[in-house]
Amino acid sequence: MFENLSDRLTKSLKNISGRGRLTEDNIKDTLREVRMALLEADVALPVIREFIAKVKESALGTDVSKSLTPGQVFVKIVQTELEKAMGEVNEQLDLKATPPAVILMAGLQGAGKTTSVAKLSKFLKEREKKKVLVVSADVYRPAAIKQLETLASEVGVDFFPSAVEQKPIDIANAAIAHAKKNFFDVLILDTAGRLHVDGEMMDEIKALHAAVNPVETLFTVDAMTGQDAANTAKAFDEALPLTGVILTKTDGDARGGAALSIRHITGKPIKFMGVGEKTDALEPFHPDRIASRILGMGDVLSLIEEVEQKVDKAKAEKLAKKVKSGKGFDLEDFREQLVQMKSMGGMMGLIDKLPGMGQMSEQVKNQMDDKLTVRMEAIINSMTPAERARPDIIKGSRKRRIAAGSGTQIQDVNKLLKQFTQMQKMMKKMSGKGGMQKMMRGMKGMMPPGGGMGGFGGFGRR
Template sequence: MAFEGLAERLQGTLNKITGKGKINEADVKEMMREVRFALIEADVNLKVVKSFVKTVSERAVGQDVMKSLTPGQQVVKIVKDELTNLMGGEQNPIQFARKSPTVIMMVGLQGAGKTTTTGKLATVLRKKHNKNPLLVAADIYRPAAIQQLETLGKQISVPVFSMGTDQSPVEIARRAMEEAEKEHNDVVIIDTAGRLHVDEALMQELKDIRELTKPDEVFLVVDAMTGQDAVNVAKSFDEMIGITGVVLTKLDGDTRGGAALSIRTVTEKPIKFVGMGEKMDALESFHPERMASRILGMGDVMSLIEKAQENVDEEKAKELEQKLRTQSFTLDDFLDQLQQVKKMGPLDEILKMMPGANKIKGLDNAKVDEGQMGRVEAVIYSMTLAERESPDIINASRKKRIAVGSGTSIQEVNRLLKQFEEMKKMVKQMTNMQQKGKKKGKMPGFDSFFK
């Protein structure tokens, strides 16, 4: 995940200062020296680093902070606020046209993931905004791009307008606009050509498409792995054709995060979306405050809730709550919950969204064994309906049969049954605590789960 190195350095630095009862200017100076090194190491633009350090230092040595009862926490808040401002302050959503269709131009260099991102954006608009998008294959110089977009369109059930490689991109864009009007598509996403570098011919073509379609948004797709090069590319595209926002791809990869922290300040254009994986739904709206919280180890509860809302069936959740209360939770229910959690994404990333996760020793290097989840599924699928409903009937011979059927071992079958029983006990304890809490008055933390 991006920012891991930066997050580790910043969290270590800030932990030193939060542990102090009082702080002075020398403490702040020492802290900011380490913050400066951490930002430079993360490939953040040098001018941006200088400005950030100056602003935080000035605020941190203010009288309100120095005389505060919790000066260390105040400094952490200042760092979080300024990190948030650095990345744009607040989320900048898509600007939809008052009169359909909304036109979005996707631009960028070759290899940044532009065509894939075009498909991901269509998925987001269809699922989250209830839009009916039309994808336009306007990259005639790379035949594979047209084929790739058509394949993606079929995969996500979104129509693709293409005219092969014989027509000019401008003509393709013009005909696509007519098609959108005829078919009542309320969003048109144009996948334009890229180059290995910025050149005059590319820019003129993009200007011509822009002049014809008058897009509501021009999204520059840049690879976050390229660091400061991504910032330079963004500056060039903005100066030559004008962009309205940036989409950073591969932010889930081993990137230092410098582009995300620099691009807004250098270009004065917001980061609209970030690519967080290879799946077609792995494109997330960019929230500066949430990202700042994650960098500083404060978790990202809002994103976690949104992921749950998108992937967890509400009716099934209510049914589960009832089963947990009545202690009628079965292994089938356990399996169902496991599969719903898997839809939310890699478990190690989900865990890092939880507040305080940065204080769990070894979590940074922890990798959840997704294969283990697959083995759990195999074990449950190898059981009979009666065994899933009443695991108590599973004796030694049944365990042997289940292990052979699932391609696992008796030890793994035993481990699953033990985990299942422990979970049921824990839920029973929580329910009992809730009942006692109701008698006494309130039970903070449980009321939202057990109503």
């Protein structure tokens, strides 16, 4: 996410971070590079101008020149201004209303609105413990109602049926009545995708908004459209009183222009961002954490939250007891770790949140392909229970069978077994006294020059 912007900014700031003294000249050079990085990221010009002016003003202040590490203070100033540009803090949904709290979703066609309804309903059900009802008032796209019904079933929330013959206001009123009668906490209303220049369609959504009086009106917009996302959101805000934005497809957005432009142009906060296709791939938008990720400093808080929510604690405790009791770590346990990693957004999703990983060399980044974990899992799936429990019995003919069964080559099976052996040694170190420190030392030994995990590196792209 935001890889291009992150790479450019970290390179620009690397030169100045070690400076013992800041002058107008060396700040000017760095700011020129920062400006170019923001332009390439498709950040809106007014945002860039204000950002650069504020960084320059803070950097030439007396507090910075008196600091023992002016270069590092400059990086901190850039981080602070990035946070301010995106809104400083996460703004949560305001659901303090007489139930049901109605959330109206608006946006362009193809921005991921219906998928976002499903993701948001799952988020509210699982994290906020809300009883959620979803309904589609999109009577123009025949498949839209069916799509929402399927997604609602997938995430385990209630779906209120509607039909293309009905009027959107009638659908909304019927859903609200049903939600009241059945004590739902939240009703999420999906609407048809529309362009702000389509007067008739905009009048319809204005009338719908007036009829249901939602507590939240969220605009769903595709991050990959860059600063256009901010301009579209502004046009919608002039017609509808938006309360926030859901930025979708951020996992495919290497630039970051939308995230940095929306708040400045619309005055509205980004409340959530879609970080993948799965129904749990929705994260609250924390400007401070995103700024930290953009500057290659990682996002440990989000990583901790993700581990809390997605790691199966019972399985983790069982594995810890097994390793401590000296029973060892087998290939079935290794496969379980790969599955857990996949549930947390894959290897690149985890690396993105780890501090310092932004400085990894391109060669190492290319090796850390999520396809490799899928390949490793396929190899273990092709083994018998006996082979998973006792990897030492996997010799010539068995290797050939496993490679054929997983669609890989014998050298891939060898690489996996080598990686597993390294992991097993680390687990043994962990079970002894001072285990964690020993394991960390072991991991450092696995790191190739330029960072990254040596054991996984052998699996690089083919």
